[in-house]
Amino acid sequence: NAIYLAGLGGVLPKYPVDFATLKARAEAAMPPAILHYVQGGCGDEYTQDRNALAFHDWGMVPRMLVDTSQRDLSIELFGSKLPSPLFMSPIGVTGLCTQDGHGDLAAARASAQTGVPLTVSTLTNDPLEDIIAATGDTPAYFQLYTPKNHELAASLVRRAENAGYKAIVVTLDTWVTGWRPRDLNNANFPQLRGHVLQNYFTDPVFRELLGADPASDLRAAVLLWVSLFGKVLTWNDLDWLRSLTRLPIVLKGICHPDDARRAVDAGIDAIYCSNHGGRQANGGIAAIDLLPAVVDAAGATPVLFDSGVRSGSDVVKALALGATAVGIGRPYAYGLALGGAEAAAHVLRSILAEADLMMAVNGYPTIADVRSAGASRR
Ligand code: FNR
Numbered sequence: 001n002a003i004y005l006a007g008l009g010g011v012l013p014k015y016p017v018d019f020a021t022l023k024a025r026a027e028a029a030m031p032p033a034i035l036h037y038v039q040g041g042c043g044d045e046y047t048q049d050r051n052a053l054a055f056h057d058w059g060m061v062p063r064m065l066v067d068t069s070q071r072d073l074s075i076e077l078f079g080s081k082l083p084s085p086l087f088m089s090p091i092g093v094t095g096l097c098t099q100d101g102h103g104d105l106a107a108a109r110a111s112a113q114t115g116v117p118l119t120v121s122t123l124t125n126d127p128l129e130d131i132i133a134a135t136g137d138t139p140a141y142f143q144l145y146t147p148k149n150h151e152l153a154a155s156l157v158r159r160a161e162n163a164g165y166k167a168i169v170v171t172l173d174t175w176v177t178g179w180r181p182r183d184l185n186n187a188n189f190p191q192l193r194g195h196v197l198q199n200y201f202t203d204p205v206f207r208e209l210l211g212a213d214p215a216s217d218l219r220a221a222v223l224l225w226v227s228l229f230g231k232v233l234t235w236n237d238l239d240w241l242r243s244l245t246r247l248p249i250v251l252k253g254i255c256h257p258d259d260a261r262r263a264v265d266a267g268i269d270a271i272y273c274s275n276h277g278g279r280q281a282n283g284g285i286a287a288i289d290l291l292p293a294v295v296d297a298a299g300a301t302p303v304l305f306d307s308g309v310r311s312g313s314d315v316v317k318a319l320a321l322g323a324t325a326v327g328i329g330r331p332y333a334y335g336l337a338l339g340g341a342e343a344a345a346h347v348l349r350s351i352l353a354e355a356d357l358m359m360a361v362n363g364y365p366t367i368a369d370v371r372s373a374g375a376s377r378r
Helices: 002-008 019-029 032-039 046-057 103-114 128-133 150-163 181-185 204-210 218-228 235-244 257-265 287-298 312-320 330-362 367-373
Strands: 075-077 080-082 086-088 118-120 140-144 168-171 249-252 270-273 303-305 325-328
Touching: 002 330, 019 032, 019 330, 032 181, 032 330, 046 287, 046 312, 086 103, 086 118, 086 330, 103 118, 103 128, 103 330, 118 128, 128 140, 128 150, 140 150, 150 168, 150 204, 150 235, 168 235, 204 218, 257 270, 257 287, 270 287, 287 303, 287 312, 312 325, 312 330, 312 367, 325 330, 330 367
Parallel strands: 086 325, 118 140, 140 168, 168 249, 249 270, 270 303, 303 325
Antiparallel strands: 075 080
16 A cells, blocks of 8 residues: 555655565576576476466456445454465575575564565575564464485474464475476575575484585585475375374365365365476466366365465456465575565565455455456466
8 A cells, every 4th residue: 555655646666566566686696697587487488488378378357336435354264364365485595595695684673564474485595484584473484394214204394383374385396306407507505505404404303314504515415305305295294294293284286176075185274376487397278277176176175376476466367366375485585685575575566465455356255255256268
């Protein structure tokens, strides 16, 4: 509201309010290696492009003579009431998006300022305990890249639970990194230089396996991390994952309705429909086009969604297609690069302001109204 009124009042915004301008500004501001890592996707990046473009194939019909002077965007998720259905997706190089290398802490502060939950990646520049300490009263979730070593996986999950995270998001689609030409052409994988491995380096099980302080032999620590990364998860591992924690377990990367059904039958607490922002599989089908069937299959189980969300109207469309909560990735990373927590919070607020205004002008006072209105393909 403040951003909108300032604009109407002739006050220039400090940061862009739309994705195209934000992206252009971030491209000019970010060091090339980090920019390529954040911006890139797999293969020819067609899936990544389709993720965003496909939102234009979906539309909603406005309803008139409805009192939308008050809107309620709040939702319930994992036992907490949230002011909005937006969350920050896990981004493994968040730390490097700010010049001081503490972008994870800046994202956490943006979360505290906006009430938009942060999903903290396994691959962070600051330990997961320090990051959650900066999120204030806003819930946070921990994303697990499951290491091959079971004790190490258990230790990461235990630390997240002890630190107060409200859910464990297990990413399924990245036991190995996708074919990313931008990074391969530039030999550009920040984690391979140890930049985003603080959760491992501070972990007691990791340190025991290494038999040394990671700082004293960074090369050995990184090589150990490489050898441990990427347990191949199958349906047989769900009971083991369940045994690690009392927290809700979310499966990230579910795009097929049969997988959603099977996960629900196995007692999983939430489905996360995502194609990793087009960074992993380059199948060409936009995630938003896969969402309706996944929602249908999930029944009463919450469905989180991300991949290609660039604006408030994208958020409303994803909700109309059945998402319980909607995640954004690259937009907040660009915000962090432009101005740390302040700019990331601005990006989140701009997206939320547009979503709120779309609900106002389209005649949907609540998210339940958005859902029952639905969206149709053009
Ligand atoms: C990611 N993503 C990701 N996902 C995950 O589960 N763990 C991770 O560590 C990362 N790391 C990561 C780094 C970067 C630079 C990007 C851009 C993305 C995927 C992320 O959670 C999310 O699925 C996508 O970013 C959503 O797509 P958009 O919003 O970027 O189009």
